[in-house]
Amino acid sequence: MITLNGEKELTRIHDWADIQARPDFDGQLDPNAHELEAIIGSYALRDKIPCGLSNCRTLHGRGYLVATKDGRTTNIGKDCGRVYFGVDFETMLSQFTRDIAAKEHRERLWSFSFRLDEINASVARMRKGGAGAPGADWVHKKTRPLLLLNAGCPAPIVRRVVQLLRTGGDEVMGVREATREEIEREEAMSGRAVKRPHYVEAVVGRVEHLDALRSENDLREILIVDLETNLKAFAGLDIDNLSPSQLSHWSKWCGGVELSLERAGEAIRMGRALLTPENLAPLATLVSEPAEVAQFEAYLAGLGTT
Numbered sequence: 001m002i003t004l005n006g007e008k009e010l011t012r013i014h015d016w017a018d019i020q021a022r023p024d025f026d027g028q029l030d031p032n033a034h035e036l037e038a039i040i041g042s043y044a045l046r047d048k049i050p051c052g053l054s055n056c057r058t059l060h061g062r063g064y065l066v067a068t069k070d071g072r073t074t075n076i077g078k079d080c081g082r083v084y085f086g087v088d089f090e091t092m093l094s095q096f097t098r099d100i101a102a103k104e105h106r107e108r109l110w111s112f113s114f115r116l117d118e119i120n121a122s123v124a125r126m127r128k129g130g131a132g133a134p135g136a137d138w139v140h141k142k143t144r145p146l147l148l149l150n151a152g153c154p155a156p157i158v159r160r161v162v163q164l165l166r167t168g169g170d171e172v173m174g175v176r177e178a179t180r181e182e183i184e185r186e187e188a189m190s191g192r193a194v195k196r197p198h199y200v201e202a203v204v205g206r207v208e209h210l211d212a213l214r215s216e217n218d219l220r221e222i223l224i225v226d227l228e229t230n231l232k233a234f235a236g237l238d239i240d241n242l243s244p245s246q247l248s249h250w251s252k253w254c255g256g257v258e259l260s261l262e263r264a265g266e267a268i269r270m271g272r273a274l275l276t277p278e279n280l281a282p283l284a285t286l287v288s289e290p291a292e293v294a295q296f297e298a299y300l301a302g303l304g305t306t
Contacts, residue, residue, distance in 0.1 A: 004041040004065070005096060010103045016049060019065065019075070026072045028054040031084040034068040039081075039089075039096040041065035049075065056080050064093070098244065105247035109239045112254040116235060119257060123227050126264055136219040136264060139271030143213055145299055153299050154292035157283045164210055174204035174285035205282025212270035219271070222264045227257065275303050 002013040019025060031053050041064065048059040052074030063077040081089035129135025145152030146161045164170060178186070178198040187194050211217060230253060237250065273279065277300040284300075287293050 002041060002043040002045075002065075003100065005039075005099055005103070010100070010107065016043070016045060016047075019043075022073065024067075024071055024073050026074050027052050029068070029072060029074040030054050031080075034070060034072060036085045036088050036092065037067045037069045039064050039092045040067050040073065042096075042100070043075070051076055051080055053080055053084060064096070066092075102244055102247055105251035106239060106242075108251045108254055109237070109242075109247070112257075113234070113239065116231065119227075119261075120231055122261060123223055123231070126261075126268060127223055129268075134272065136223055136268050136271075139212070139268055139275065140219045142275050142303060143271060147213055152295070154287045154289075154295050156286045156292070157296060160283065160286055161207075161210070161213065164207070165213055170206045170208060170210060171203045172205050172207060172282040172285065173201055174282075175199050175201055176204070204285045207274075207282055208279055209270045209274035212267060212274045217263070217267035217270065219264060219267050222260055222267065227260055227264075277301075277303055 002016065002019060004011040004013065013019065020027065027050070029052050032055075042062075043065065044062045046061070048061045050057045050059055051063070053076055056076075058077065058080070060077045063075050064081065065073055065075055066081070067073050076084075078093075081093065125135070127136045129138060146158065149155055149158055151158075160172065176199065178200045182200060183194050183196070183198050186198070215221075234250065234254075242250070280300060280303075284293070284296055287296055
C-alpha cells in the first residue's frame with residue numbers, strides 16, 4: 001500500500017508502477033545535487049524495490065516518498081533519509097507522521113459521522129427491547145435491587161449476591177435438616193450421639209449468569225453515560241477544525257463503539273437469563289422473616305412485568 005499525503009486528504013495507491021509513471025519521479029536521484037523539501041508519502045510493499053538514491057539502490061519494502069525543492073520526487077528508506085538528509089529528514093518525518101495521523105483520524109470521524117443515525121437507533125432498540133423481550137432499561141432497573149441495600153430485595157439476599165460476585169461463585173448455601181444417613185455418618189465420625197433434629201449447611205441451589213451484575217456490564221454506563229452522551233457530543237463536532245489531541249481522542253472513542261455495542265448486547269442477554277424467578281429461587285432460602293419473604297416474593301413476581 002502506498003499512501004500520499006495530499007493537501008486535504010490522503011490518497012492510497014496499490015500499484016508501484018503508478019508512482020514510477022509520475023512525470024516528476026526520479027528513480028536515480030543524486031542526493032548531493034538536490035535539497036529535500038518534504039516527505040509526501042509512505043509505502044509498505046510486498047515486493048522489495050530499489051532505493052531511489054543513485055548512490056544507494058538498496059532493496060527494501062518499506063520507505064518514504066520525498067520531494068525536492070526543484071520539483072523531483074523519489075523513494076528512500078528511513079536509514080537513507082537520515083544518512084543523506086540528516087536533521088531535515090528527521091524533522092520532516094515527525095511532521096509527516098503527525099499529518100498522516102491527523103488525516104487518518106479525520107477520515108475515521110467523517111466515516112463514523114455517516115453512521116450516527118444507525119448507531120443511535122441501535123442504542124434506542126437495545127434500551128427498549130422488542131418482540132416481547134425486555135431491553136437494557138428493564139435489565140438495569142431489575143438488577144439494582146440485587147446489588148443495593150434498601151432497593152427492593154431483603155438485605156441477606158443482597159449481601160449474599162455481593163459475596164458471590166466477590167468470590168466468583170454461584171452456589172447458594174442454606175441450612176436444612178440432616179438426613180438419617182448424614183446423622184449416622186456424623187455420629188460415626190465424632191464417636192458420640194447427635195441430638196435430633198440435626199441441621200447441616202449444604203448447597204441448596206445455584207444462581208447462574210451473575211456476571212450480568214458486574215460493573216463492566218452496567219448497561220447504564222455503557223449505553224447512556226458512554227454511548228448516548230458521546231454520540232450527542234460527537235454530533236456537534238466541527239471535524240475539520242479539531243486539534244490533533246481532539247482528533248486522537250474521538251478517533252479512539254469511535255474505534256471502540258462497536259465493541260461497546262457488542263458488550264451491551266451480551267450484558268442484556270446475560271441479564272435476561274439471570275432475572276428469572278426460577279434462576280433466582282435458591283436465594284429465597286436465605287430469608288425466613290415473614291416481611292423479608294414477602295419482599296423477595298414481590299421482587300420475583302415483578303420480573304414478569306416490563
